[in-house]
Amino acid sequence: MALVDYATSAGVALLTLNDPPVNGYTHEMMKDLDAAILEARFDNDVHVIVITGHGEKFFCAGANINMLRESDPTFKYYFCLHANETLSRLEHTPKLCIAALNGHTVGGGLEIAMACDLRIARKGAGKVGLPEVALGVLPGTGGTQRLARLIGKSRAIQLMCEGQTFDFETALAVGLINDVWETASHDEFMDRILAYSHTFTLPDRAALAVGRIKRAVQTGFEVGLEQGLALERELQAELFTSEDAREGLAAYMEKRKPVFQGK
Numbered sequence: 534m535a536l537v538d539y540a541t542s543a544g545v546a547l548l549t550l551n552d553p554p555v556n557g558y559t560h561e562m563m564k565d566l567d568a569a570i571l572e573a574r575f576d577n578d579v580h581v582i583v584i585t586g587h588g589e590k591f592f593c594a595g596a597n598i599n600m601l602r603e604s605d606p607t608f609k610y611y612f613c614l615h616a617n618e619t620l621s622r623l624e625h626t627p628k629l630c631i632a633a634l635n636g637h638t639v640g641g642g643l644e645i646a647m648a649c650d651l652r653i654a655r656k657g658a659g660k661v662g663l664p665e666v667a668l669g670v671l672p673g674t675g676g677t678q679r680l681a682r683l684i685g686k687s688r689a690i691q692l693m694c695e696g697q698t699f700d701f702e703t704a705l706a707v708g709l710i711n712d713v714w715e716t717a718s719h720d721e722f723m724d725r726i727l728a729y730s731h732t733f734t735l736p737d738r739a740a741l742a743v744g745r746i747k748r749a750v751q752t753g754f755e756v757g758l759e760q761g762l763a764l765e766r767e768l769q770a771e772l773f774t775s776e777d778a779r780e781g782l783a784a785y786m787e788k789r790k791p792v793f794q795g796k
């Protein structure tokens with residue numbers, strides 16, 4: 534995966550978008566991201582996926598504008614289609630996915646981050662926004678749909694039509710990102726991200742339950758309430774038969790720390 538570095542440690546897969554200087558994404562990078570997501574998805578030892586950008590300045594500056602200029606409409610259509618499929622796959626992978634915003638997160642970069650479950654940014658490291666309108670296009674790899682679902686229709690339309698980029702604190706205030714962490718360095722930020730990610734892994738956290746919570750919410754948001762409740766019941770019935778539920782319930786009554794196995 535030449536344009537996406539892939540590494541695992543103790544239940545966490547770290548995917549790093551790597552195409553300096555701005556980690557702009559191309560069709561090739563999206564294919565590598567797709568491969569990395571599948572790798573993490575089918576690795577039973579991976580419970581959390583973290584996506585970040587190479588370097589200290591950019592998470593991802595969006596689609597590579599040179600590629601958009603030089604390609605024909607058919608290529609661009611398939612580029613968007615494949616990005617949609619990749620990011621939907623990420624959104625529906627039953628493992629918690631955290632976007633670690635290490636720098637500028639704009640255009641398609643924000644669209645990748647919005648397909649993650651949590652977005653945590655390093656204070657002062659960059660700007661965020663969907664500025665595609667300035668290029669005469671719209672945020673076409675999920676931006677119009679996911680931004681509206683995250684922050685509401687009206688504010689989403691305003692942000693995309695103004696096309697401005699803004700700081701992480703503003704993004705936090707409108708509910709676009711979950712947290713802004715002040716750290717002395719990029720390395721400290723990534724160390725904290727990985728330590729936080731590990732809190733969602735075995736043996737302390739029931740990773741199966743984490744994955745099912747994610748699936749219930751992500752899929753539930755796309756269907757009506759009754760269907761969402763039905764899905765929730767089915768996932769819960771599945772969890773109730775797990776060894777981890779037996780362990781969690783027993784540990785509570787025995788006043789001890791549970792030891793989850795992901796089974």
Ligand SMILES: C/C=C/C(=O)SCCNC(=O)CCNC(=O)[C@H](O)C(C)(C)COP(=O)(O)OP(=O)(O)OC[C@H]1O[C@@H](n2cnc3c(N)ncnc32)[C@H](O)[C@@H]1OP(=O)(O)O
Nearest residue numbers: 555557594595596597598599637639640641664672673674
């Ligand atoms: C379907 C999906 C569509 C899309 O995603 S379309 C792309 C949407 N993205 C954008 O429009 C972002 C454009 N970039 C910016 O607005 C700025 O960058 C930032 C605010 C993110 C950062 O600003 P600063 O720190 O001042 O960096 P800098 O000098 O603007 O950028 C460094 C070099 O990187 C090039 N660059 C930036 N973004 C892209 C990109 N997305 N594709 C190709 N090149 C890009 C610039 O032009 C420049 O180049 P040089 O050093 O030669 O002047």
